[in-house]
Amino acid sequence: xxxxxKNLYDDFRDGNTIKAYAKIIKEDAKKLKNQxxxxxxxGGHTHTIMKYGLPQLLPSNIKFIHGPGxxxxxxxxxxxxxxxxLSMVEDVILVTLGDMIKVPGSNGSLxxxxxxxxxxxxxxxxxxxxxxxxxxxxxKIIFFAIGFETTTPMTAALLDAVIKKDIKNIFxxxxxxxxxxxxxxxxxxRDEHVDSYNNKIDAFLGPxxxxxxxxxxxxxxxxxxxxxxxxxxxxxxxxxxQAISMIVKQFIEGRCELEIEYKRLVTYDGNLKAQxxxxxxxxxxxxFKWRGLGNIPxxxxxxxxxxxxxxxxxxxxxILPIGEIEDHKLCICGDILRGMANPPECTIFGTACKPTSPxxxxxxxxxxxxxxxxxxxxxx
Amino acid sequence: MNKTISLACGxxxxxxxxxxxxxxxxxxxxxxxEKSEDAAIIxxxxxxxxxxxxxVSPLFFAGADIGKLAVCGTCxxxxxxxxxxxxxxxxxxxxxxFATRELDKIVRSMKKELEINGAxxxxxxxxxxxxxSVDKIFINTSGIGEVIxxxxxxxxxxxDDIIIVNRDIGCHGAAxxxxxxxxxxxxxxxxxCESLYPQVKALLDANIKITALRDATRGGVSAVLNxxxxxxxxxxxxxxxxxxxxxxxxxxxxxxxxxxTALANEGTFVLAVKKEDxxxxxxxxxxxxxxxxxxxxxxxxxxxxxxxILKSSWGTSRFLDTPSGELxxxxx
Ligand code: SF4
Ligand code: SF4
Numbered sequence: 001x002x003x004x005x006k007n008l009y010d011d012f013r014d015g016n017t018i019k020a021y022a023k024i025i026k027e028d029a030k031k032l033k034n035q036x037x038x039x040x041x042x043g044g045h046t047h048t049i050m051k052y053g054l055p056q057l058l059p060s061n062i063k064f065i066h067g068p069g070x071x072x073x074x075x076x077x078x079x080x081x082x083x084x085x086l087s088m089v090e091d092v093i094l095v096t097l098g099d100m101i102k103v104p105g106s107n108g109s110l111x112x113x114x115x116x117x118x119x120x121x122x123x124x125x126x127x128x129x130x131x132x133x134x135x136x137x138x139x140k141i142i143f144f145a146i147g148f149e150t151t152t153p154m155t156a157a158l159l160d161a162v163i164k165k166d167i168k169n170i171f172x173x174x175x176x177x178x179x180x181x182x183x184x185x186x187x188x189x190r191d192e193h194v195d196s197y198n199n200k201i202d203a204f205l206g207p208x209x210x211x212x213x214x215x216x217x218x219x220x221x222x223x224x225x226x227x228x229x230x231x232x233x234x235x236x237x238x239x240x241x242q243a244i245s246m247i248v249k250q251f252i253e254g255r256c257e258l259e260i261e262y263k264r265l266v267t268y269d270g271n272l273k274a275q276x277x278x279x280x281x282x283x284x285x286x287x288f289k290w291r292g293l294g295n296i297p298x299x300x301x302x303x304x305x306x307x308x309x310x311x312x313x314x315x316x317x318x319i320l321p322i323g324e325i326e327d328h329k330l331c332i333c334g335d336i337l338r339g340m341a342n343p344p345e346c347t348i349f350g351t352a353c354k355p356t357s358p359x360x361x362x363x364x365x366x367x368x369x370x371x372x373x374x375x376x377x378x379x380x
Numbered sequence: 381m382n383k384t385i386s387l388a389c390g391x392x393x394x395x396x397x398x399x400x401x402x403x404x405x406x407x408x409x410x411x412x413x414e415k416s417e418d419a420a421i422i423x424x425x426x427x428x429x430x431x432x433x434x435x436v437s438p439l440f441f442a443g444a445d446i447g448k449l450a451v452c453g454t455c456x457x458x459x460x461x462x463x464x465x466x467x468x469x470x471x472x473x474x475x476x477x478f479a480t481r482e483l484d485k486i487v488r489s490m491k492k493e494l495e496i497n498g499a500x501x502x503x504x505x506x507x508x509x510x511x512x513s514v515d516k517i518f519i520n521t522s523g524i525g526e527v528i529x530x531x532x533x534x535x536x537x538x539x540d541d542i543i544i545v546n547r548d549i550g551c552h553g554a555a556x557x558x559x560x561x562x563x564x565x566x567x568x569x570x571x572x573c574e575s576l577y578p579q580v581k582a583l584l585d586a587n588i589k590i591t592a593l594r595d596a597t598r599g600g601v602s603a604v605l606n607x608x609x610x611x612x613x614x615x616x617x618x619x620x621x622x623x624x625x626x627x628x629x630x631x632x633x634x635x636x637x638x639x640x641t642a643l644a645n646e647g648t649f650v651l652a653v654k655k656e657d658x659x660x661x662x663x664x665x666x667x668x669x670x671x672x673x674x675x676x677x678x679x680x681x682x683x684x685x686x687x688x689i690l691k692s693s694w695g696t697s698r699f700l701d702t703p704s705g706e707l708x709x710x711x712x
Contacts, residue, residue: 015621015693019694051698052694052696053696056695056696057694111387114386237694374701375701376698376701377684377699379689379697379698
């Protein structure tokens with residue numbers, strides 16, 4: 001295959017286009033009656049916004065609120081401890097995706113586990129587990145599955161292959177989470193935070209990669225039931241600027257709708273085949289704990305009972321630690337993930353808590369809000 | 381410090397610095413070491429002395445192999461101090477079962493590279509260890525060079541200097557990733573692995589006023605710039621668009637979520653030269669076939685001391701951080 005990635009990024013990072021959008025937004029924003037707060041749900045957007053310095057281009061009545069972000073940042077220590085324990089089992093090879101191996105649990109990260117002798121590997125695609133299993137017939141391969149709707153179909157595809165090929169040494173630890181549930185939680189939950197953030201989010205920037213799979217339809221309820229508009233946006237700076245411009249236009253015209261900026265790949269229905277695959281293998285969990293946010297109903301997936309023979313959580317039930325782990329008491333990640341606080345407001349930001357020694361989830365993944373502020377600064 | 385050493389401690393970035401300062405510098409503390417230059421300047425400033433070990437996998441990749449790397453690496457460290465590489469030592473640790481033919485190939489490419497530098501190997505050591513004790517072969521080279529131009533130091537950069545890079549960046553890191561991960565790609569992507577002494581010599585012969593030189597190996601260009609900013613207590617401002625990056629390297633970065641400035645190089649160096657000489661230095665570098673893209677990339681200011689600022693073509697700025705952690709691809 002020849003590599004022609006150039007046109008993938010060139011146009012969408014073009015300085016003049018970005019400047020042109022900045023100008024349009026500035027003009028339009030003069031007509032706004034109130035400030036608008038736009039929450040980007042995914043850490044990938046936070047990353048883009050900070051890396052390309054987009055807030056510096058926006059008028060003062062348009063603000064970003066950083067959202068709950070990323071399956072990496074929000075993976076609670078309890079689940080990482082599971083992975084850690086599994087990786088320490090004699091004949092196990094623990095496999096997961098990229099960044100996940102850096103996230104600290106209570107005994108350390110998977111990277112630490114590896115330096116202590118366990119066999120931890122990261123792959124680009126879950127299907128690479130097939131090769132690992134084939135090369136290591138005497139070992140048990142446990143795939144520690146993480147990610148939003150984006151990566152779920154790949155996990156399902158792996159299970160599909162495992163079943164069809166009757167492979168006996170691949171198992172799954174499922175940690176997939178879903179986006180609409182956490183968005184709903186941010187607006188809807190009735191805990192002590194409610195009033196302070198409930199009115200703060202005016203619009204959502206939806207991550208395009210999630211909607212490539214699930215379609216834009218998953219956000220329908222937000223304009224309809226919650227009066228929060230949603231624009232599904234790509235991750236390049238031009239995409240984000242265009243999406244912001246679309247949001248501003250909606251406010252000026254008094255609309256509250258679900259729109260797609262990222263028409264290159266996103267449709268209303270999404271990828272039906274992938275959705276069907278997900279439905280075949282997964283059920284919703286009643287509760288899934290998000291690091292920094294706590295338990296959120298129906299926000300996580302698990303294998304359906306009929307696939308229990310592949311479910312590492314069931315097979316290794318006896319050795320997996322149970323019990324809750326508290327977040328660090330100085331860490332305000334919960335507030336940051338809910339859009340109520342900004343990273344520099346945390347008293348240990350950049351001092352006790354840094355990307356090399358993260359304390360809270362927002363510093364853990366390179367796409368967390370704290371990491372992005374630390375790395376890129378908030379230069380004006 | 382963590383209780384155990386992780387791979388991230390060898391990344392040339394943040395954790396690596398921590399390991400070096402908290403373990404090695406603490407124990408070995410002395411004036412020469414603390415200068416933290418590419419090579420130590422000893423013997424009344426007359427000699428430069430440096431060592432490096434090579435553990436690359438795979439051993440052979442587009443553009444070079446571990447042998448070429450082992451000679452270039454140490455010679456380049458010497459060259460970066462304005463020294464001409466002269467005498468090298470070579471220690472090899474070989475895993476039992478390693479093919480003699482491959483060893484031969486590696487040594488031949490060392491020989492070729494030594495000739496380019498005009499250096500010779502004057503002492504060596506060979507150990508063979510049981511299977512599994514090392515990954516195929518590890519090579520250590522140490523080198524002594526004769527300082528031709530005194531006073532080159534990354535501690536003296538000031539507002540009179542301009543920052544230059546000798547070629548397009550990130551090729552080595554990208555080529556290694558492609559080779560290691562078996563990414564199928566038909567491209568001309570090759571490691572930039574090359575001896576830098578000829579380039580340094582050309583600059584010195586032309587009397588270019590060089591303040592500092594550093595080859596951007598692990599940690600890439602961003603690590604060099606950050607080290608310089610903090611060692612010289614300055615702010616380096618870089619125009620992002622001016623940094624030369626080939627389409628292939630951009631493509632790899634795009635696929636895996638890396639930044640080209642964090643990728644390793646083996647024949648790319650950063651220069652701080654006096655303003656008045658900047659254009660001439662770029663001209664001289666462009667005379668080398670690998671350096672057609674040599675260019676000015678930044679200037680020195682005092683807006684954010686000890687920091688590197690990257691400016692975009694649409695008028696925003698942000699820090700360019702020292703890379704940290706193992707380079708890992710993003711999740712989605
Ligand atoms: S890894 Fe990055 S892009 Fe993927 S969901 Fe997390 S934050 Fe978003
Ligand atoms: S700086 Fe660290 S501790 Fe503070 S909120 Fe961010 S992640 Fe949590």
